[in-house]
Amino acid sequence: MSLEGTVFEDGETAEGFDGVAEFYSAVGKMIKLLRERAGITQKQLAKTTGYSEDHVGAVERGVRTPRIEYLTVVDDALDAGGLLKVVADDVMKAKVRVSERHPAYNKAFTQEEWKAIEIHEYSSLHIPGLLQTEAHARALFDMRRPWLSVEQVDQWVAARLERQQILTRWPLPVMSWVIDESALRRPLGGWDVHREQLRHLLKVAEIRGLELQVMPLDRTENAGMGGSFVLLTPNGRPQIAYVEVQHVNRLITAPEEVRKMAARYGTLRGQALTMRESLALIEMILGER
Numbered sequence: 001m002s003l004e005g006t007v008f009e010d011g012e013t014a015e016g017f018d019g020v021a022e023f024y025s026a027v028g029k030m031i032k033l034l035r036e037r038a039g040i041t042q043k044q045l046a047k048t049t050g051y052s053e054d055h056v057g058a059v060e061r062g063v064r065t066p067r068i069e070y071l072t073v074v075d076d077a078l079d080a081g082g083l084l085k086v087v088a089d090d091v092m093k094a095k096v097r098v099s100e101r102h103p104a105y106n107k108a109f110t111q112e113e114w115k116a117i118e119i120h121e122y123s124s125l126h127i128p129g130l131l132q133t134e135a136h137a138r139a140l141f142d143m144r145r146p147w148l149s150v151e152q153v154d155q156w157v158a159a160r161l162e163r164q165q166i167l168t169r170w171p172l173p174v175m176s177w178v179i180d181e182s183a184l185r186r187p188l189g190g191w192d193v194h195r196e197q198l199r200h201l202l203k204v205a206e207i208r209g210l211e212l213q214v215m216p217l218d219r220t221e222n223a224g225m226g227g228s229f230v231l232l233t234p235n236g237r238p239q240i241a242y243v244e245v246q247h248v249n250r251l252i253t254a255p256e257e258v259r260k261m262a263a264r265y266g267t268l269r270g271q272a273l274t275m276r277e278s279l280a281l282i283e284m285i286l287g288e289r
Helices: 020-037 042-049 053-061 068-077 083-101 104-115 134-142 150-168 181-185 191-204 255-271 275-287
Strands: 116-123 174-180 210-215 229-234 240-245 248-252
Touching: 020 053, 020 083, 042 053, 042 068, 068 083, 104 116, 104 150, 104 229, 104 240, 104 248, 116 255, 134 150, 134 191, 174 181, 174 255, 181 210, 181 275, 191 210, 191 275, 210 255, 210 275, 229 255, 240 255, 248 255
Parallel strands: 116 174, 174 210
Antiparallel strands: 116 229, 229 240, 240 248
């Protein structure tokens, strides 16, 4: 598997949960204030500390996690008197809190998802995470092998529900989903859980601005046979993509690769049922049980 354009979970982007992003933003503003009081430009600070100017700017804007090593060297460079070194302890606590709540293998994705202004997803095997009920999400984690601990399941379910706060924001990101019909007919967790999940999809579809389509099983052409994927558009940055299978994941930034996936998603939307037809199919499946 090519690693070109992959972003690993290495602190490249600031976490967006439990107020952590706001905390990192405050740290960035503090660094900027100290730098400007010292009469030093971002370029000069970059040269002094050995970090890139882009890195310095990203930390000050709060869009990149400030590493402890960086805070330590900047404290010395700006003669901050240990202020940033003290903050470094809180940065570590914030990173631990987020790591405990969210699966390490997809944390980089959830960070980007939280800040995206557009989210588009093709799901070939299951209901997308943003659309799952608590019972459905719990059933998915409970059936993992090897087994997850009860505490781990509880944490991951809570984290998945927390992600869904995206659906309550205003303005909403531009969001759409294409879900394979097989996911709608697979009663994971049992029929009671599954019926609740299908009814939830109908309810979510009532939210103005969200678009939900189904790829029917009887289509003779399906551009998504390569598997599920997500397209994210960050604010002020080019579109990126994400794929995950068996905990092997890639957050893809290579422009040509992302372009092809975006074109594939456009084809999928054209091949899928319209939203009205999709909701009618979900209602029909509900009526069969």
